[in-house]
Amino acid sequence: MGESDPPQVLIVSLGSTEGLRRADEELRASLERAGASVALVSARRPRPVRTLMLTDLAWARAARAAAIEGLVRAGARDGGGPAIVYSSTTAALLWPRPGAIRFDASCAGNRPGRHGLWQRPLERRRLAQAPLLLPWSEGALREAPRAAREGGRALVLPVPVEPSGPLEPYERRDVAAITYAANPMKKGLDRVLEAWRAVHPRLPPEGPRELVVAGVSETELRRAGLDLAGAPGVRLTGPLAQQDYRALVRRARVFVCAPRREDYGIAQLEALADGCMLVTTSAPGPYAALPLAQALDARLVDEELAGALRVGLLEPREGYAQRAREALTAAARPAVDRLVAGELLARLVAPAVPQ
Numbered sequence: 001m002g003e004s005d006p007p008q009v010l011i012v013s014l015g016s017t018e019g020l021r022r023a024d025e026e027l028r029a030s031l032e033r034a035g036a037s038v039a040l041v042s043a044r045r046p047r048p049v050r051t052l053m054l055t056d057l058a059w060a061r062a063a064r065a066a067a068i069e070g071l072v073r074a075g076a077r078d079g080g081g082p083a084i085v086y087s088s089t090t091a092a093l094l095w096p097r098p099g100a101i102r103f104d105a106s107c108a109g110n111r112p113g114r115h116g117l118w119q120r121p122l123e124r125r126r127l128a129q130a131p132l133l134l135p136w137s138e139g140a141l142r143e144a145p146r147a148a149r150e151g152g153r154a155l156v157l158p159v160p161v162e163p164s165g166p167l168e169p170y171e172r173r174d175v176a177a178i179t180y181a182a183n184p185m186k187k188g189l190d191r192v193l194e195a196w197r198a199v200h201p202r203l204p205p206e207g208p209r210e211l212v213v214a215g216v217s218e219t220e221l222r223r224a225g226l227d228l229a230g231a232p233g234v235r236l237t238g239p240l241a242q243q244d245y246r247a248l249v250r251r252a253r254v255f256v257c258a259p260r261r262e263d264y265g266i267a268q269l270e271a272l273a274d275g276c277m278l279v280t281t282s283a284p285g286p287y288a289a290l291p292l293a294q295a296l297d298a299r300l301v302d303e304e305l306a307g308a309l310r311v312g313l314l315e316p317r318e319g320y321a322q323r324a325r326e327a328l329t330a331a332a333r334p335a336v337d338r339l340v341a342g343e344l345l346a347r348l349v350a351p352a353v354p355q
Helices: 018-033 052-073 119-129 138-143 189-202 218-223 242-251 266-273 289-296 305-314 320-327 333-349
Strands: 009-013 038-042 083-087 100-103 133-135 175-180 211-214 234-238 252-257 277-280
Touching: 009 018, 009 052, 018 038, 018 083, 018 266, 018 333, 038 052, 052 083, 083 333, 133 138, 175 189, 175 242, 175 305, 189 211, 189 252, 189 305, 211 242, 218 234, 242 252, 242 266, 252 266, 252 305, 266 277, 266 289, 266 320, 277 289, 277 305, 277 320, 289 320
Parallel strands: 009 038, 009 083, 083 100, 100 133, 175 211, 175 252, 211 234, 252 277
Antiparallel strands: none
């Protein structure tokens, strides 16, 4: 396939979070390894607005503009052109042309009440119209409207999760705990800090005694009404490059979080891949890491977060990190590549790419 040839697949990336952006890049790379030519277009970030309804409208309009731009670049006319994958149901709400929809969660789940008054009915229509649905997890499919489960159009396609480096032994890790706090109130940073304050005095003086808070700035914390000034042993890194963040994760003994809702939990899965014990509360939403955490060590999944955190830091269970890596085999890049090459590509562009 020459460089000037039109793409076989067009990914319309919403890209509203770091996790969504990386998921789209992973999908593009996997499709290309399977032999498809792929173009990825990204929605331009709209200016901030006050409500979730207006935020979704702004992002949906930006995704529509990106999709039209991608179709024009591909020379698509009269309904022809590449197969389209809309990354998130929001990206598909105002689509210019039907396509596959990939989603970590649906508006039906994460936009309750007035927050999703216009999004939910339109989402049901788009899910019914889409030729193919690509939920990140079985949980995302179960939570979605019935239209997503009808017609055998769904293919669960997880985001690949890979270790970022060698597995460091627990005793050589020099950070007690780490948390990823983008959107701090949704991630439950206030609950994490409360648990940390209770546990910190009990930590042995000769071991690590630091909680690292990543993915959020001081300005965002102030907007959320959070202040780290009185929290002992807490270090705020701010947003980090992915390689720098994962390097910190490899040094941490525990990844701790208390989400009020979790649409997938890629940060938790990455922490497990890098050898952290996952200390968490349960949460509504298709929280993919939650059943893994419960199976690995149920003591670390508790609404009483301070107790679970104390157990993780003072009573670690031997072999946890290795068992976590084994549990993530089905979400590793080779497994996802096999799914993309063996099933997804045939359902997207079978005539164009011989199998």
